[in-house]
Amino acid sequence: MRRITHILSIALITAGVLVLADVGITLAYQEPLSAIYSSIKQGEKEDQLKGLEKEFLTEADRGTLEEAATEKDPKVLHADLGKLAQRLVDESKPGDALGRIEAPAMNGLNMVFVQGTDEASLELGPGHYPETAMPGQGKTVAIAGHRTTYLAPFRHIDSMSKGDKITLKMPYGTFIYSVQKTEIVDPSDVGIIHNTGYERLVLSACNPLYSAAERFIVFARLVHTEPRTS
Structure with a gap:
């Protein structure tokens, strides 16, 4: 009986060690392994975005934006940019490159972001909530x-x-946002993406690290717009 108990004890201890080892390996190697995949895909999205920047705007679009910028009429420029933004949405599908996000305060973040927040899209890079x-x-x-x-x-x-700045470079213009505040919220809190009467940017990520128990949110307000005319 003692021998059986001893064998079972060793088996349980061994199993526990293996489980802990598996967790450790997952935490240590999941990011490096997935990073290889994402690096390849980011390269593909870089190429896609370059193509988009060359082909999205027609000569007529560029002329319209240049005229609106020259006249310095915010309402006209806003209307023109809004139409181009909607056109980009209409022409995009999940996983397609939309633009570039730059955030120096986030360890120099500079990546192509894509349409969609489904699992497959987020494996390619930051993803735009299509409902926003x-x-x-x-x-x-x-x-x-x-x-x-x-x-x-x-x-x-x-x-x-x-006060930290976040820049979104789109095929039709560049948009700079200034951070207003950060919050930690429940994953079910959809209020974070509600409209507020002005243009704002919301960044969302799981919190704490290696957990999806909460969401860490950054709220930023649009402070500068530069239409793409060249």
Whole structure:
């Protein structure tokens, strides 16, 4: 009986060690392995975005934007950018490159972001919530990103502070947002993407690291718009 008990004890201890080892390996190697995949896909999205930047705007579009910028009429420029933003949405599908996100305070974040926040899209890079607006439409623009896997684009989202700048470079213009505040919310809190009467950017990521128990949110307000005319 003692021998059986001894054997069972050893078996349980061994199983426990293997489980802990498996967890450790997952935490240590899941990001490097997924990063290889995402690096390849980001390269593909870089090429897709370059093509989009060359082909999205027609000569007529460029002329319209240049005229609106020259006249310095915010309402006209806003209307023109809004139409182009909607056209980009209409022509995009999940996983397609939309633009570039730059956030120096987030460990120098500089990546192509894509349409969609489904699992497959977020493996490619930060993803735009399709139910929210696009930059230039005067409403809430929301983007999500991983913190521990697939290049972990939003790993340092908690380093953002009031006044930090986030830039979204789109095929039709550049939009700069200034951080207003950060919050930790419940994953079910959909209020974070509601419209507020002005254009704002919302960044979302799981919190804490290696957990989906909460969401770390960054709220930023649009402070500068530069239409793409060349």
